[in-house]
Amino acid sequence: MxxxxxxxxxxxxxxxxxxxxxxxxxxxxxxxxxxxxQARLRIYRNAGxxxxxxxxxxxxxxxxxxxxxxxxxxxATRYTARRGSDGGNLQHFxxxxxxxxxxxxxxxxxxxxxxxxxxxxxxxxxxxxAEHPVADIEALLRALDEVPAERLHLPLQPHVRVLxxxxxxxxxxxxxxxxxxxxxxxxxxxxxxLLWRHATQIVMQPxxxxxxxxxxxxxxxxxxxxALGADADPARLPALLQPVFEHALLAASTVHAADTTxxxxxx
Amino acid sequence: MPLSHTSCVRPVPTAxxxxxxxxHHDHVMxxxxxxxFFELHSENFFAAGGPNRELLDALRADYPLSLHGVGLxxxxxxxxxxxxxxxLRALVAHVEPGLVSEHVCWGAIxxxxxxxxxxxxxTEEALALMTxxxxxxxxxxxxxxxxxxxxxxxxFTHSTLREWEFLAELSRRSGCGLLLDVNNVYVNSVNHGxxxxxxxxxxxxxxxxxxxxxxxxxxxxLGGELLIDSHNRRVDDAVWxxxxxxxxxxxxxxxxxxxxxxxxxxxxxxxxxxxxxxxxYARAAVPA
Numbered sequence: 001m002x003x004x005x006x007x008x009x010x011x012x013x014x015x016x017x018x019x020x021x022x023x024x025x026x027x028x029x030x031x032x033x034x035x036x037x038q039a040r041l042r043i044y045r046n047a048g049x050x051x052x053x054x055x056x057x058x059x060x061x062x063x064x065x066x067x068x069x070x071x072x073x074x075x076a077t078r079y080t081a082r083r084g085s086d087g088g089n090l091q092h093f094x095x096x097x098x099x100x101x102x103x104x105x106x107x108x109x110x111x112x113x114x115x116x117x118x119x120x121x122x123x124x125x126x127x128x129x130a131e132h133p134v135a136d137i138e139a140l141l142r143a144l145d146e147v148p149a150e151r152l153h154l155p156l157q158p159h160v161r162v163l164x165x166x167x168x169x170x171x172x173x174x175x176x177x178x179x180x181x182x183x184x185x186x187x188x189x190x191x192x193x194l195l196w197r198h199a200t201q202i203v204m205q206p207x208x209x210x211x212x213x214x215x216x217x218x219x220x221x222x223x224x225x226x227a228l229g230a231d232a233d234p235a236r237l238p239a240l241l242q243p244v245f246e247h248a249l250l251a252a253s254t255v256h257a258a259d260t261t262x263x264x265x266x267x
Numbered sequence: 268m269p270l271s272h273t274s275c276v277r278p279v280p281t282a283x284x285x286x287x288x289x290x291h292h293d294h295v296m297x298x299x300x301x302x303x304f305f306e307l308h309s310e311n312f313f314a315a316g317g318p319n320r321e322l323l324d325a326l327r328a329d330y331p332l333s334l335h336g337v338g339l340x341x342x343x344x345x346x347x348x349x350x351x352x353x354x355l356r357a358l359v360a361h362v363e364p365g366l367v368s369e370h371v372c373w374g375a376i377x378x379x380x381x382x383x384x385x386x387x388x389x390t391e392e393a394l395a396l397m398t399x400x401x402x403x404x405x406x407x408x409x410x411x412x413x414x415x416x417x418x419x420x421x422x423f424t425h426s427t428l429r430e431w432e433f434l435a436e437l438s439r440r441s442g443c444g445l446l447l448d449v450n451n452v453y454v455n456s457v458n459h460g461x462x463x464x465x466x467x468x469x470x471x472x473x474x475x476x477x478x479x480x481x482x483x484x485x486x487x488x489l490g491g492e493l494l495i496d497s498h499n500r501r502v503d504d505a506v507w508x509x510x511x512x513x514x515x516x517x518x519x520x521x522x523x524x525x526x527x528x529x530x531x532x533x534x535x536x537x538x539x540x541x542x543x544x545x546x547x548y549a550r551a552a553v554p555a
Contacts, residue, residue: 004388004390004425005425006344006392007342007344007387007388007390007392007393007396008344008376010388010423011343011344011373011376011385012376012377014376014385015376015377015379015381018381028424029388029423029424029425030421030422030423030424031421031422031423031424031459033422033458033459033460033491034490034491034492035489035490035491035493036489036490037421039489039490040420040421040493041421043420043486043493043495044383044385044420044421047383048381048382048383051382051383052382055382084379084380084381085379085380085381085382086378086379086380087338087348087350087351087380088310088337088338088339088340088348088351088374088375088380088382089310089313089338089351089354090310090338090382091310091311091313091314093382127314127317127318128314128316128317129314129315129316129317130314130315130316131315131316158315158316159316159317197316197317199321200317200318200321
């Protein structure tokens with residue numbers, strides 16, 4: 001018999017058996033005790049897939065409802081095999097599940113699923129994000145008056161997310177979770193969605209495409225002028241900021257002018 | 268370093284606690300049941316905000332807490348995930364739990380995580396690596412941790428140590444405490460053919476900081492007897508007997524009821540905790 005595997009060799013071979021179900025290098029080193037070593041390894045393989053499929057089911061309930069449990073579990077198993085998990089915390093598993101769905105040939109006629117899946121992933125991100133103190137409205141208004149838009153950052157709360165969808169993603173999600181009446185037509189008007197966390201719940205609100213672009217730019221840390229865009233009408237700023245004011249979505253400690261070395265105190 | 272953190276807000280008492288899972292969050296928050304302590308899976312509370320963080324802050328005001336990690340992959344040949352460890356450190360600093368624990372296992376290799384508690388060969392190489400990793404974690408957290416024996420369905424033939432010898436030596440070399448999962452001892456004794464009392468005899472009782480109890484299922488159709496650590500039913504009579512033996516040997520230790528699949532009403536967990544408490548205190552009354 002060959003020399004026993006090193007720990008690294010053993011773990012690589014074990015990992016291969018979890019993904020591919022084949023472990024010719026490993027089985028000679030597994031005690032049988034009346035049970036085929038491959039059967040022992042299959043217990044781990046089956047458990048591993050079940051763990052990951054269940055994690056995806058928890059994050060993507062609307063996608064699962066829309067395509068059916070069997071189809072979902074098949075796709076989730078394939079995703080697990082191909083992509084795998086990149087962390088020890090399963091709450092972050094499924095980050096690119098939406099893109100994966102979009103690349104599956106059998107879903108070519110269901111491109112709208114990608115946006116629904118992305119909406120569900122953004123809900124998960126919003127659920128897990130931090131919360132900063134809320135910006136003081138008067139300080140914010142003063143900043144808007146006193147600091148040029150070319151120098152002003154207006155960072156949003158870490159739990160704010162924006163979906164710029166090509167389909168009525170929010171209507172489809174809502175119907176999937178509570179199917180009342182006829183299903184929405186996926187070819188209907190696109191919906192952009194603003195998401196944020198209020199207490200322990202995720203709130204979702206349709207916004208205009210302009211507002212979605214603007215808010216996404218703020219999320220990405222762009223300066224106010226950049227977020228507005230070169231040809232934007234400054235008079236539209238109050239309307240674009242309306243949900244931010246109404247739902248207290250600006251973070252206090254980070255409202256600052258861009259070219260200062262430290263966040264500018266605005267209160 | 269001491270087995271438990273001396274400056275923590277609430278030490279975990281020598282009593283029977285319950286592993287808290289999401290389906291019971293609302294019940295516990297609404298009813299505030301008289302549970303001596305709760306154990307939480309660390310990773311579920313890494314997020315800096317959101318409902319779980321709110322729950323965590325409410326719980327720590329009312330209950331002693333134990334943090335039980337499932338994702339650090341201590342025994343992987345790769346380096347520890349620095350980001351995961353940093354999140355654990357931040358959580359431990361925030362909660363100041365009475366106990367912090369992880370598993371004697373691996374779960375990731377070459378950057379891919381399998382999110383499972385995979386078995387190690389009980390070799391000197393694995394022992395040296397586990398010792399180094401446990402020391403690294405303890406230094407990072409500034410406190411000792413407990414490490415738990417895992418259930419397994421595979422025994423590697425090139426192992427040179429018995430499982431209990433591995434645990435005892437790991438504790439001796441690293442200074443960590445042991446979380447003795449009594450159900451896992453029993454499951455492994457059947458799956459790998461040893462006397463579970465030999466396991467208990469081989470464990471340094473003074474290093475046992477906590478015990479776990481859970482239910483298992485029997486896997487059929489494999490040609491041999493195999494138990495699965497399913498955490499989906501009441502504690503088996505054979506495990507209760509082994510728990511009594513463990514309490515006799517080691518004295519009363521903080522004990523936890525774990526139930527992770529097919530969760531019943533919280534009252535069932537409380538009833539399991541009641542049974543364990545009877546065993547714990549009955550044995551505590553027996554002179555050594």
